[in-house]
Amino acid sequence: MDALCAAARWCAARGWVPATSGNFSVRAGAHIHITATGLDKGALTPEDLLEIDSEGRAIAGRGRPSAETSLHAVIYRERPQARAILHVHTVWNTLISARYEAAGHVPLEGYELLKGLAGVTTHEHTERVPVLKNAQDYATLADEVKSALDAHAEAHGVLLSRHGLYTWGQSVAEARRHLEALEFLFEVEERRLSVRG
Amino acid sequence: MDALCAAARWCAARGWVPATSGNFSVRAGAHIHITATGLDKGALTPEDLLEIDSEGRAIAGRGRPSAETSLHAVIYRERPQARAILHVHTVWNTLISARYEAAGHVPLEGYELLKGLAGVTTHEHTERVPVLKNAQDYATLADEVKSALDAHAEAHGVLLSRHGLYTWGQSVAEARRHLEALEFLFEVEERRLSVRG
Amino acid sequence: MDALCAAARWCAARGWVPATSGNFSVRAGAHIHITATGLDKGALTPEDLLEIDSEGRAIAGRGRPSAETSLHAVIYRERPQARAILHVHTVWNTLISARYEAAGHVPLEGYELLKGLAGVTTHEHTERVPVLKNAQDYATLADEVKSALDAHAEAHGVLLSRHGLYTWGQSVAEARRHLEALEFLFEVEERRLSVRG
Amino acid sequence: MDALCAAARWCAARGWVPATSGNFSVRAGAHIHITATGLDKGALTPEDLLEIDSEGRAIAGRGRPSAETSLHAVIYRERPQARAILHVHTVWNTLISARYEAAGHVPLEGYELLKGLAGVTTHEHTERVPVLKNAQDYATLADEVKSALDAHAEAHGVLLSRHGLYTWGQSVAEARRHLEALEFLFEVEERRLSVRG
Numbered sequence: 001m002d003a004l005c006a007a008a009r010w011c012a013a014r015g016w017v018p019a020t021s022g023n024f025s026v027r028a029g030a031h032i033h034i035t036a037t038g039l040d041k042g043a044l045t046p047e048d049l050l051e052i053d054s055e056g057r058a059i060a061g062r063g064r065p066s067a068e069t070s071l072h073a074v075i076y077r078e079r080p081q082a083r084a085i086l087h088v089h090t091v092w093n094t095l096i097s098a099r100y101e102a103a104g105h106v107p108l109e110g111y112e113l114l115k116g117l118a119g120v121t122t123h124e125h126t127e128r129v130p131v132l133k134n135a136q137d138y139a140t141l142a143d144e145v146k147s148a149l150d151a152h153a154e155a156h157g158v159l160l161s162r163h164g165l166y167t168w169g170q171s172v173a174e175a176r177r178h179l180e181a182l183e184f185l186f187e188v189e190e191r192r193l194s195v196r197g
Numbered sequence: 198m199d200a201l202c203a204a205a206r207w208c209a210a211r212g213w214v215p216a217t218s219g220n221f222s223v224r225a226g227a228h229i230h231i232t233a234t235g236l237d238k239g240a241l242t243p244e245d246l247l248e249i250d251s252e253g254r255a256i257a258g259r260g261r262p263s264a265e266t267s268l269h270a271v272i273y274r275e276r277p278q279a280r281a282i283l284h285v286h287t288v289w290n291t292l293i294s295a296r297y298e299a300a301g302h303v304p305l306e307g308y309e310l311l312k313g314l315a316g317v318t319t320h321e322h323t324e325r326v327p328v329l330k331n332a333q334d335y336a337t338l339a340d341e342v343k344s345a346l347d348a349h350a351e352a353h354g355v356l357l358s359r360h361g362l363y364t365w366g367q368s369v370a371e372a373r374r375h376l377e378a379l380e381f382l383f384e385v386e387e388r389r390l391s392v393r394g
Numbered sequence: 395m396d397a398l399c400a401a402a403r404w405c406a407a408r409g410w411v412p413a414t415s416g417n418f419s420v421r422a423g424a425h426i427h428i429t430a431t432g433l434d435k436g437a438l439t440p441e442d443l444l445e446i447d448s449e450g451r452a453i454a455g456r457g458r459p460s461a462e463t464s465l466h467a468v469i470y471r472e473r474p475q476a477r478a479i480l481h482v483h484t485v486w487n488t489l490i491s492a493r494y495e496a497a498g499h500v501p502l503e504g505y506e507l508l509k510g511l512a513g514v515t516t517h518e519h520t521e522r523v524p525v526l527k528n529a530q531d532y533a534t535l536a537d538e539v540k541s542a543l544d545a546h547a548e549a550h551g552v553l554l555s556r557h558g559l560y561t562w563g564q565s566v567a568e569a570r571r572h573l574e575a576l577e578f579l580f581e582v583e584e585r586r587l588s589v590r591g
Numbered sequence: 592m593d594a595l596c597a598a599a600r601w602c603a604a605r606g607w608v609p610a611t612s613g614n615f616s617v618r619a620g621a622h623i624h625i626t627a628t629g630l631d632k633g634a635l636t637p638e639d640l641l642e643i644d645s646e647g648r649a650i651a652g653r654g655r656p657s658a659e660t661s662l663h664a665v666i667y668r669e670r671p672q673a674r675a676i677l678h679v680h681t682v683w684n685t686l687i688s689a690r691y692e693a694a695g696h697v698p699l700e701g702y703e704l705l706k707g708l709a710g711v712t713t714h715e716h717t718e719r720v721p722v723l724k725n726a727q728d729y730a731t732l733a734d735e736v737k738s739a740l741d742a743h744a745e746a747h748g749v750l751l752s753r754h755g756l757y758t759w760g761q762s763v764a765e766a767r768r769h770l771e772a773l774e775f776l777f778e779v780e781e782r783r784l785s786v787r788g
Contacts, residue, residue: 014606015211019313019378040370089310094385112725112754113680116610122727123753134309136319162320163309173631181610188685194392195785212408216510216575237567286507291582331506333516359517360506391589409605413707413772434764483704488779528703530713556714557703588786 001026001033001046003172007086008035010176012042016088016183022164025072026084026172030054032072036063067138074142075158075168078149082168084175089164092187097131099193101161105130105152108185116181117156118174128152129182134163157182198223198230198243200369204283205232207373209239213285213380219361222269223281223369227251229269233260264335271339272355272365275346279365281372286361289384294328296390298358302327302349305382313378314353315371325349326379331360354379395420395427395440397566401480402429404570406436410482410577416558419466420478420566424448426466430457461532468536469552469562472543476562478569483558486581491525493587495555499524499546502579510575511550512568522546523576528557551576592617592624592637594763598677599626601767603633607679607774613755616663617675617763621645623663627654658729665733666749666759669740673759675766680755683778688722690784692752696721696743699776707772708747709765719743720773725754748773 008024011017022041025034032052035041039048050061056073058065072085100106108114109126117127130148135141141160148158156178157167167182169175205221208214219238222231229249232238236245247258253270255262269282297303305311306323314324327345332338338357345355353375354364364379366372402418405411416435419428426446429435433442444455450467452459466479494500502508503520511521524542529535535554542552550572551561561576563569599615602608613632616625623643626632630639641652647664649656663676691697699705700717708718721739726732732751739749747769748758758773760766 015381018381019310019374021310021313089381091381091384091388094308094310095389098389110725110753111685112751113610113612113685116612123725124727134307134320136321160309162307177610184606184609184680184682187682191682191785192686192689194388212578215578216507216571218507218510286578288578288581288585291505291507292586295586331504331517333518357506359504391585409775412775413704413768415704415707483775485775485778485782488702488704489783492783528701528714530715554703556701588782 001049004033004049004084005044005046007084007172007176007179008041008044011086011088011179012040012044016090017041018089021089023066023068023072023087024085025069027076027082031059032069032076034065034069034072036061037066039063070138070142071145071166074146075149075166078146079168081170082175083170084172085166085168086175086179087164087166088179088183090183090186092183092190093159093165094162096186096190097159097161097163097165099190100131100159101133103131106159106186106189108182108189111185111188113181113184116177116184118169118178119154127185128155129157129159129165130155131159131161134160198246201230201246201281202241202243204369204373204376205238205241208283208285208376209237209241213287214238215286218286220263220265220269220284221282222266224273224279228256229266229273231262231266231269233258234263236260267335267339268342268363271343272346272363275343276365278367279372280367281369282363282365283372283376284361284363285376285380287380287383289380289387290356290362291359293383293387294356294358294360294362296387297328297356298330300328303356303383303386305379305386308382308385310378310381313374313381315366315375316351324382325352326354326356326362327352328356328358331357395443398427398443398478399438399440401566401570401573402435402438405480405482405573406434406438410484411435412483415483417460417462417466417481418479419463421470421476425453426463426470427455428459428463428466430455431460433457464532464536465539465560468540469543469560472540473562475564476569477564478566479560479562480569480573481558481560482573482577484577484580486577486584487553487559488556490580490584491553491555491557491559493584494525494553495527497525500553500580500583502576502583505579505582507575507578510571512563512572513548521579522549523551523553523559524549525553525555528554592640595624595640595675596635596637598763598767598770599632599635602677602679602770603631603635607681608632609680612680614657614659614663614678615676616660618667618673622650623660623667625656625660625663627652628657630654658727661729661733662736662757665737666740666757669737670759672761673766674761675763676757676759677766677770678755678757679770679774681774681777683774683781684750684756685753687777687781688750688752688754688756690781691722691750692724694722697750697777697780699773699780702776702779704772704775707768707775709760709769710745718776719746720748720750720756721746722750722752725751 033049050058105128112123167178230246247255302325309320364375427443499522561572614626624640696719703714758769
């Protein structure tokens with residue numbers, strides 16, 4: 001949980017969780033430890049995490065769980081290896097998610113940094129990051145995330161359009177590596193397409 | 198006042214108050230505590246705040262009140278819930294204010310981060326941030342700010358064209374959340390429109 | 395000299411003096427204290443300053459004076475009020491100097507931040523920052539800087555094309571205020587013109 | 592090796608080695624001290640360096656050598672003066688390497704900051720940074736790096752397309768100066784060409 005809070009503070013320092021946005025979790029057995037809603041992530045400590053049981057109830061910690069806790073739960077169910085989930089709002093993931101909302105996914109290919117994603121061993125790889133239409137009905141959204149993860153069994157992240165990125169890993173370190181790789185690639189692609197597009 | 202100074206230093210670190218620009222205040226009863234003019238906000242402490250009475254007179258503190266103190270006063274009158282006001286000059290609010298000066302307001306819609314604004318519960322919201330022509334006659338400008346706040350009763354901020362953003366909140370934390378949300382959205386919109394516009 | 399070194403370190407932290415570029419000075423009577431050539435400005439201390447006499451000779455301090463010391467000398471002669479000079483290489487001043495090299499100056503107008511320049515009291519001001527063709531013959535270049543300062547008696551800075559900005563002030567604080575204001579305006583203008591130009 | 596680790600941490604702070612990418616080395620006699628693969632460069636210490644002998648075998652240190660160790664070895668052979676090599680993945684070197692992949696090199700000319708490169712004494716210089724097609728076969732890639740260094744005997748760096756930059760110097764300080772100069776110029780050129788290109 002210290003590693004999770006360090007990752008959250010690192011994101012805050014880069015401007016990736018503006019206006020108390022974003023949320024972060026780790027899985028421990030059947031339970032999830034997740035950031036309470038509305039916190040400034042720049043000063044996050046383990047005391048700011050809520051423990052959520054398998055029914056989605058907060059059983060320890062201060063504050064209210066984010067409405068997006070259900071999205072974390074569905075990701076942990078669909079990706080059994082995942083131990084940590086990071087969710088951020090960045091300028092570049094917002095722009096590229098809007099660009100590819102109609103297409104349904106962002107294609108990333110030909111970049112060495114794709115090798116930052118677990119299991120990818122060459123730049124000659126196409127990563128497809130699904131993009132879902134944003135919604136405030138989180139039960140429906142959770143179903144759509146489930147479908148997207150099924151349809152993109154190899155995906156390392158999911159975008160909600162004009163909202164943000166969810167990514168995960170077998171550890172906080174791996175989740176953060178995926179986050180850094182995907183955000184780098186989103187920025188490069190969006191800048192490239194802004195010139196030629 | 199410590200929270201206000203921390204917010205000011207945070208803005209300075211991001212380059213949002215260049216060249217001693219920007220000003221910051223909190224309300225305490227009928228009085229306002231506001232930054233003196235000409236200070237480098239990167240090293241702001243509570244000793245750098247002036248106390249202003251309801252007649253606009255400095256009754257405590259060193260330094261000279263900014264000419265923009267009257268704009269803070271009118272915002273506090275028009276927004277009775279407001280307890281803190283932040284005013285910054287950023288590259289993105291400068292660019293987008295110029296783009297929308299003729300239109301009279303910046304429209305922001307469809308972004309999850311709109312939920313960073315108090316009372317907004319869905320991305321399906323249109324925030325209209327009024328844009329006023331810049332002026333050096335602060336009495337007239339204060340009247341125009343009053344009119345804009347009346348005309349946009351739901352607005353969370355006001356832009357002065359090619360000058361900067363005023364935003365506020367019921368606490369310093371809320372004002373800073375509004376600031377971060379609006380600046381993020383200005384950057385995203387201006388970048389998006391620069392490509393497609 | 396502590397203030398000068400703090401300003402230099404601040405510039406280094408923003409990436410404004412890459413690759414040991416840039417130089418910084420203060421005037422004390424007929425002498426100039428200036429950064430030695432080739433130093434990383436991120437760790438500058440007063441011991442890294444050379445004292446230069448009115449003949450341009452280094453009379454105290456370690457290291458070699460920069461070839462650009464003669465440009466500092468001519469600015470101090472032409473601007474008798476100046477007590478500090480800052481010279482930086484930034485992405486935005488490089489881009490905008492190239493854009494306006496043929497025109498001979500960068501026009502800046504209509505921005506509130508112009509008031510960050512000494513003596514400017516309204517955004518309804520046109521600041522003309524002369525742009526000189528870059529050269530390695532510093533004697534000739536010093537003559538051209540002299541001519542530009544004579545021709546633009548109100549200018550707060552001088553650009554060398556695809557090289558960098560010189561700005562000055564009656565104190566280090568004022569010079570830094572001019573630097574921040576001009577760099578902000580260069581970025582805003584270059585971004586604006588990149589879209590519409 | 593302390594200087595190398597400081598340079599690596601400095602790169603990490605700027606976002607130039609995302610997702611544990613990048614690698615860094617110094618030469619000591621016939622041996623190379625190089626970062627182990629997969630480390631977060633933001634916390635690099637000399638204990639994280641591997642000692643590699645002239646046969647390419649790790650003879651001291653924890654962790655696994657990067658597959659790119661062979662590229663460091665070939666650079667040290669082709670550039671006998673080099674004592675340090677830095678390899679980073681940045682947004683701007685990725686974009687500009689893709690732009691010039693077909694041309695085979697990035698031309699940089701007319702900028703004062705070219706003088707940050709050893710032996711360059713005027714902005715009237717054309718630096719040609721070779722761009723190689725990226726590959727995962729490092730034996731072949733090492734041969735291509737060798738050919739590129741032979742063909743561009745004056746080059747201060749080599750780009751792998753959509754991958755990153757290798758640069759070097761007679762000391763860590765010189766290598767870092769080359770890195771800062773080249774990255775600055777890549778950003779300026781890519782931004783300039785994005786507008787006019």
